[in-house]
Amino acid sequence: MTINQATDYALRAVLYLARQPQGEVTEAQVISEQEVIPIRFLLKIMPSLIKAGIVKSFRGVGGGYVLAKAPGEISFLDVVEAVEGPVALNRCLIDYAFCSKKGAPNCQIHQALADVQAKLKAELQGHNFAEFIN
Amino acid sequence: MTINQATDYALRAVLYLARQPQGEVTEAQVISEQEVIPIRFLLKIMPSLIKAGIVKSFRGVGGGYVLAKAPGEISFLDVVEAVEGPVALNRCLIDYAFCSKKGAPNCQIHQALADVQAKLKAELQGHNFAEFIN
């Protein structure tokens, strides 16, 4: 039920970038030091944020990362799903075939969990990174 | 971010018991067959529901399980936490010491996650097993 370490690091990294002057490129080393994230692990996580369209990267001398959108347009849900894949309270909510009982569409547990999941995703979507900038 | 298989089985088992005539003792074998749960795995899960005060058990001939409370007094949150322990969106929400950055109390990510978590728990608490009985 918890986000993993990589996701927490990703949230820290995005928040850090959101606080930089708009358009400023920050290298991985700096994010790593400021946010206390093992550099090699951070470097492995960043590409998933890039694929999700949350950050942009530049290689070579003077390279680094910048947000690809305004902080207000990046939600917690975006970051979580970029790193962990779709948020699902139970696997049958992604694929009915998961259920050993095969009652998925009519299962009342399934329906209740789907309801809770929708609310959870809405809550995660309700938090963005603009709310954290002074 | 998902409940595990044991928790899904526990929800099925509690729902099954909730649908039995009140006070009727059901043996593990029957729950296992009806809900398609490996019997030995079910037998391992049940004690956690007992410790949480959700079901009662009887041993020996004619033994089995009964709900310890009315279905309306058992929430999804109760069952989930009985099997998996406290619901936490991030480990720092259980223990500040988890954070490598040590900014926990003032961390805005932490605060946002705490907010989402509170809503999630409220939603899980909002579903009980009375709503599923005809």
Next chain:
DNA sequence: TCTAAAGTATACTAGATGGGTAAACAATAG
């Protein structure tokens, strides 16, 4: 009282996931 039928406790396992590290590579500013 003996026994078969129930649940309990503990230990074990194969495979997947988590949280990284290492090494080779690719792009780019100067």
Next chain:
DNA sequence: CTATTGTTTACCCATCTAGTATACTTTAGA
């Protein structure tokens, strides 16, 4: 050209997941 930056792929070990196996305890009833 070269030093600097990110990318890709492969690897690693510890923990968790989803069970199974074995031995044990309780209890109704013949």
